[in-house]
Amino acid sequence: MTSDFDLLDRFDDGDQDALEEIVSKYQKPIFFFILRMVWDETDAADLSQKTFVNAFRNIRSFDRRSNFKTWLFRIAINVCKNHFRDDPRRREVDIEGMVFVDQNNPLEHIISEEERRELSMALNELPEKQRHTITLKVYQGLKYREIAEITGCSEGTAKANFHFGVKKLREILKG
Amino acid sequence: MKCREVQDQLIEFYEGQLDQRDAEQIRDHLGMCSRCREELSSLEKVIGGLKSQRLPDPGAAFWRDFPKRVRKAFYEERRPIQVPIIQRVWEGIYGTPQWFSFSKPVSAGVSVAAIVLIIAGLLFFKAGWFWTGSRGIGEETLEEYFGGIGAVVSPFTPGSLEELSLYQLDDISKRLVGGFDDMGSSGEEVLKGDRFLLQEDAFAQLEGLNSEELDFVYDILKTRYLKSTTSLSMSKA
Incomplete structure (x- = not known):
């Protein structure tokens, strides 16, 4: 290529x-x-x-x-x-109408529909850098070093943004 | 391994991105640490939950046409980079646009005067070269080209700056600073790195003018920005 x-x-x-x-x-x-x-x-x-x-x-x-x-x-x-x-x-x-579940995805059963909805909304409400970091990591599979380049921070900060972001999402799921 | 080290690498472990040795170490740790197992479990739930979401796909026709659409937009809407000249000189003086504050209009007025003087200075000192050159500046007409510069800079005429409303100042700031943002310069570090190149670009563009074009530029600069300055002259001597 x-x-x-x-x-x-x-x-x-x-x-x-x-x-x-x-x-x-x-x-x-x-x-x-x-x-x-x-x-x-x-x-x-x-x-x-x-x-x-x-x-x-x-x-x-x-x-x-x-x-x-x-x-x-x-x-x-x-x-x-x-x-x-x-x-x-x-x-x-209004993101609810945009996101739908991929029925063929093996991860589909991991959380309930209600949790999925809450997760989408919570992700959208995270601080910008945490949201960017999680999106780039989860959906684009980028490395922390690459995310740091994109978001203009250090690799350590990118890791921290990811972990704090995920932590918040976990807390939301735990209710 | 310590819990902190394990948790730092959990997502890579979950994604299967670690080499065999590191993955084995984490697996060993998870076998004896319930806290990290719980961490992994909730991570799986969040990441798995996010990954199971799909967004609407615009379809094959969209993906087929999109590159053509970008190509058309780029080549048809392409303009000489007149706005960046101003921005670049601006940045050369002030560093990142974020530093600029429109809460100090007087300072901005002085800034514009400095930009104008720099442009005029470039023309003045390069004049000897211009008279022998004959290169044009592309397909754009000269009037459009420098009209573009005028459209951006004219609101900054020092004398009138203080009369502008906050709305107008905000609009101007978007036009000046927005271009930088769109270039991917997300922070001070990037902008500093680009600075030399950007200033070099401005020189390169000015050097592309022939004598007739230079006269035109000078008239515009003089009319727009140097009303009170009579000391600069660009005779063809």
């Missing part, structure tokens, strides 16, 4: 297909990450597009010391922050 840096080199050389290849590679993680932030499919599509366009527009500020994926997530987080900053009412979301 072509590496990100090879694709970026091609993009730098004016190869427009390289842009599409990069987007194809990361569109799903970015879209679903953003969807879990904004809980609106149309907004998630628009903000995903904005994330990629901003990334390509500012590609010269990507110094290649970190990996491209973490850089994209960092942009996505900032695009979402701006989205909420422009209109704070957007934070008032």
